[in-house]
Amino acid sequence: GAGVSQTPSNKVTEKGKYVELRCDPISGHTALYWYRQSLGQGPEFLIYFQGTGAADDSGLPNDRFFAVRPEGSVSTLKIQRTERGDSAVYLCASSLGYGTVAFFGQGTRLTVV
Amino acid sequence: TQLLEQSPQFLSIQEGENLTVYCNSSSVFSSLQWYRQEPGEGPVLLVTVVTGGEVKKLKRLTFQFGDARKDSSLHITAAQPGDTGLYLCAGSPFQAGTALIFGKGTTLSVSS
Numbered sequence: 001g002a003g004v005s006q007t008p009s010n011k012v013t014e015k016g017k018y019v020e021l022r023c024d025p026i027s028g029h030t031a032l033y034w035y036r037q038s039l040g041q042g043p044e045f046l047i048y049f050q051g052t053g054a055a056d057d058s059g060l061p062n063d064r065f066f067a068v069r070p071e072g073s074v075s076t077l078k079i080q081r082t083e084r085g086d087s088a089v090y091l092c093a094s095s096l097g098y099g100t101v102a103f104f105g106q107g108t109r110l111t112v113v
Numbered sequence: 114t115q116l117l118e119q120s121p122q123f124l125s126i127q128e129g130e131n132l133t134v135y136c137n138s139s140s141v142f143s144s145l146q147w148y149r150q151e152p153g154e155g156p157v158l159l160v161t162v163v164t165g166g167e168v169k170k171l172k173r174l175t176f177q178f179g180d181a182r183k184d185s186s187l188h189i190t191a192a193q194p195g196d197t198g199l200y201l202c203a204g205s206p207f208q209a210g211t212a213l214i215f216g217k218g219t220t221l222s223v224s225s
Contacts, residue, residue: 004155033212041217042119045158048212056212064167091155093213100202101146102213104155 002026004105006092012111013082021077022106025094032075033102034067035091043091049075050098082112116140117204122204126223129191134219136202137184145185146213147176148201156201159187192223 005024013019025032030051033041045059052072060066064082069075078088089109093102118137120183126132136145144163148156149215160169160183162178169176175188187194199220 035215038218040199042215045212045214059212093155101158101161103158104148104154106155109153 003052004092004094004103006105006108008108009106010109010111012113015082015084016113017082017112018094019065019079019082020081021090021110022035023075023092023094023105025073025075025092026103027073028096029094029103029106030072030097031095031102032069032094033093034075034077037089037107045082046077046090055098079110082110084112086110089110116213116214117202117216119200119202119219121219122217122218124221126192126221128223128225130223131223132189134183134187134189134200134202134221136186136216138204139183140204141182141207142204143182143207144205145182146203147185147187147207148203148207150198150199150218156199159190189221192221194223197221197223207224 009020033048034046035111037043047067048056049069052069064080067077089107091107095102120135146161147159149159150156165180165182166177173190177186199218201218202216205221
């Protein structure tokens with residue numbers, strides 16, 4: 001596609017529920033990143049994929065968070081047993097490869113009530 | 114852990130004033146990127162600096178990469194209300210397989 005697409009743009013869920021956030025990267029981009037951003041703060045790294053594999057998942061806060069990219073394109077960030085502290089904007093970015101310019105999607109605003 | 118410190122965190126100025134935002138680290142980066150983000154949107158890339166000492170200009174914005182590739186600055190001349198937003202610096206580590214590291218951002222407000 002023309003840019004990085006994230007769906008849904010907004011998600012409200014109840015505490016304890018499971019959510020999935022989707023990212024469609026720019027076509028041909030092998031690197032994909034997930035970040036989490038609180039209001040007025042810089043993005044906080046969660047996980048980085050190179051192709052289908054997670055090259056670095058050191059930013060995932062705990063085992064309730066998991067991400068997949070089975071075919072090396074679309075990625076899904078999965079959050080189990082959501083907590084109110086998970087509320088944030090989740091940003092996805094893609095790039096041609098390591099060290100090249102990253103382009104961001106518009107983000108998914110997750111609100112856990 | 115590599116960190117990028119951005120300063121100031123908040124900046125509120127009048128239209129026409131000049132300002133500088135700083136991005137500092139104790140680590141060396143292969144490149145450094147500056148982004149601007151508006152509410153409800155993802156960060157949009159402004160510039161990438163790669164060479165130590167490099168200076169790039171984008172209209173009224175001047176970006177500089179430190180000689181040692183550990184720090185960078187963004188200078189805006191004659192700020193306008195349209196410059197309002199969150200400015201983020203992000204460093205690309207030398208270590209392969211490591212994602213961009215972001216600073217906490219500078220929130221700029223320019224009033225007319």
